Amino acid sequence: MKKSLGAATLIVPTPTWVVGTYDQDGKANVMTAAWGGICCSDPPCVAVALRAATYSHGNILARKAFTISVPSENHVVEADYWGMASGRDKDKFASASLTPEASTLVDAPFVKEFPLVLECELQQAVEVGLHTQFIGRIVDVKADEAVLDSKGKPDLEKIRPILFSPGNRSYYTIGEFLAKGFSVGQKFQE
């Protein structure tokens, strides 16, 4: 018999992703978000949900673009900071001593020091409630060569992304290879 915990956003795992935007003056901004996920394979799209009160929210609506930079666990302190401060009154890149790099494909910057980046054009803004969900069409994925596997794909174990657990609002590392997908489950197929 399971225990009822009420209506709450208590699911695991959620990601720790950094949303990059430009403000009206062209200042690069970043904010950290755990409310997001892939939402379509074709065209490839990713969704990230932000409160209207955030500085990034207005930036995305104005520029129709954003990036997602995936931090490694060694940048957890910077990522956490970017989830607390606002770009309205801070240069969040400068405060954290990290570097904005301009996307050549969309009107948004990404985090040069982070190993994996998605460049997105705004496809839809969906009002859900307190949060607006921004659906971005992924125009390109860019990665440091050092985090690619032998087939040229991003390797989770080299990226070492950060998990967020809403229950205790804490960050966790990724673990180890468990199983090959679309493979181990074959044992139940007749």
Place this chain on the structure above:
Amino acid sequence: MKKSLGAATLIVPTPTWVVGTYDQDGKANVMTAAWGGICCSDPPCVAVALRAATYSHGNILARKAFTISVPSENHVVEADYWGMASGRDKDKFASASLTPEASTLVDAPFVKEFPLVLECELQQAVEVGLHTQFIGRIVDVKADEAVLDSKGKPDLEKIRPILFSPGNRSYYTIGEFLAKGFSVGQKFQE
């Protein structure tokens, strides 16, 4: 200088969640999805994206409800199977020897053996492309007592959810506690 990988759904981490629905005959069905995430805090909502070709897609539209059951790593084989077989021609619960439990709050079943469950009413169906994104209002979260922390919240380290990495289409375990959120980043605040 980062390497361009093209327009693709190559981001990490993505979750391994199981979507529970009833079909028109009241048969319980499940499918595994990695394309999802929380999309609003108030009202609490979660999004999961399914292809129109899936059996679950029609079930959600007809019943206006779904659940998300979070498998532990010890059920990775069952979860993988549920991402391959279709409920159109299989009883996926019976094939995997797991148990559907009826939600008393929404018109959908969840997986009794999985430690964490979200019961959702369909709020919006967003057409994105190949995938439809179903936004569910979380009516209740239910968890096994054994996976709760001392404050009664779901504990990531006890649930041991499964990560999916789209690059090599493989599953990974979660790792260890890294840092307290809304805390470690204070060092960059003035």
